[in-house]
Amino acid sequence: MLMETERNSPNLNSIPVVTYDELKKGDVSSIHKIGESFQKFGIIRIAHHPLKSEARAKLLDVAKQFFSLSAEVKQQYFDSKTNGMIGHIKLPDGLKDGGQSGVGYFLEGAEFWHSYKEPFDRQQEKALMIENVWPKEVENFRSHVMESSELLNEISYQVLRALAIFAKVPADIFRPLIHNGWSMHRLMQYPANPKAVPGTIRVLPHRDVTVLSFLMAGNNNGLEVLHHKKWLPVTTEQQDLLVSASEILEILTGGFYKSCYHRVVHTPTSHLPRTTFIYFAMPAPQVMLHPLPHFSLRENSKMKTKEINFMDYLEQNLLVNLSYFKERIPQ
Numbered sequence: 001m002l003m004e005t006e007r008n009s010p011n012l013n014s015i016p017v018v019t020y021d022e023l024k025k026g027d028v029s030s031i032h033k034i035g036e037s038f039q040k041f042g043i044i045r046i047a048h049h050p051l052k053s054e055a056r057a058k059l060l061d062v063a064k065q066f067f068s069l070s071a072e073v074k075q076q077y078f079d080s081k082t083n084g085m086i087g088h089i090k091l092p093d094g095l096k097d098g099g100q101s102g103v104g105y106f107l108e109g110a111e112f113w114h115s116y117k118e119p120f121d122r123q124q125e126k127a128l129m130i131e132n133v134w135p136k137e138v139e140n141f142r143s144h145v146m147e148s149s150e151l152l153n154e155i156s157y158q159v160l161r162a163l164a165i166f167a168k169v170p171a172d173i174f175r176p177l178i179h180n181g182w183s184m185h186r187l188m189q190y191p192a193n194p195k196a197v198p199g200t201i202r203v204l205p206h207r208d209v210t211v212l213s214f215l216m217a218g219n220n221n222g223l224e225v226l227h228h229k230k231w232l233p234v235t236t237e238q239q240d241l242l243v244s245a246s247e248i249l250e251i252l253t254g255g256f257y258k259s260c261y262h263r264v265v266h267t268p269t270s271h272l273p274r275t276t277f278i279y280f281a282m283p284a285p286q287v288m289l290h291p292l293p294h295f296s297l298r299e300n301s302k303m304k305t306k307e308i309n310f311m312d313y314l315e316q317n318l319l320v321n322l323s324y325f326k327e328r329i330p331q
C-alpha cells in the first residue's frame, strides 16, 4: 500500500483555497476541493469572500475601541448569569487544560466579547430566545458585529451546501441546523506577552465544539493543524477566510467529514497585543448528536455519537453552566 510520506504532506501554504463566487455557483471543482479538504484536513480557505476588508476593519475598530475601555466599564458587561457567554469576559492568566475532550484554552488574560446571530426569528418554534447586550460606549458596535455575522452566516450556508453536494446527500440537509442555530460571534483581544517564546504553546490542541468555525487568515498567526501526526503551520493570504470543520459536523456526518484538530503556538509577534474574531456556526441547542439521515457512522471517526443534545455536550466541554440558555430552549 502506498503510504503518504512526509514529502507528500502539505507545506505551509497548501491549505486548499476556493473563491466564494465559485462556491456560490456550485462550481464542481470547488465542491471537490472543499469536500476533499474537509475529509483530509478539516479546513479550507475562502478567497474573495463577502466579508470585505472595509467590513473587517470596522469590526476590528469597534472591538479595539471596546477593549481599550477601562476595566470598570468593561466589567459592567460581564454577564454572571451566563458566565460570560453573553457580552464581555476577561480570562485569567496562564494556560489551562480544561474540558472533557482535552479542549485547551488560551487564557493569558485574553478578553472576549460574545454576541449571537440576530435577528432571532420569533416565529421559529425552535429558536433560542435570548437577548444580546451591547456596549453603549462604542458607536456602531452592534451594527458592525451584526453586519459581519450576517455575511458569515451566509457563507456558512454556502460551505455547508457544498459539503452536502460533495457527500451526495440533499443539498440543504445542513441548512436547518444553522438556520435554527445558536451561532456566536467572538471578538477577541490577546494582550501583549513580552515573555512569549516563539514556537511554544499558546492554545492547547483541541477541536472546536461547533459545526464550522470561521477566522481571518493571516500570516504567522501561529495556527497549526494536525495532519498525519505532524503539526502543519497555516500561513495564508491576509484577506482570506479560514473555515474549519468542527466536532459537531464530524458527529452529524458520522465521520464523513473530519473535525480540524488544531493548536496555536506563539509567534515573534506575540509580544504585541492582537485583536481578532472568530465566528462559530453552531447548531440548534436541542440537536441530538448522532449522524443525520443519509449518513452512517464510519469506523474511523474520532467523534462518536453522543446520546445527548448539543447544549448539554457544549456544557460538558466548556465546563460552564449553561442553565440560562437551557431554560430558553422552546419545548
Ligand SMILES: [Fe+2]
Binding pocket: 206, 207, 208, 262
Ligand atoms: Fe479552536
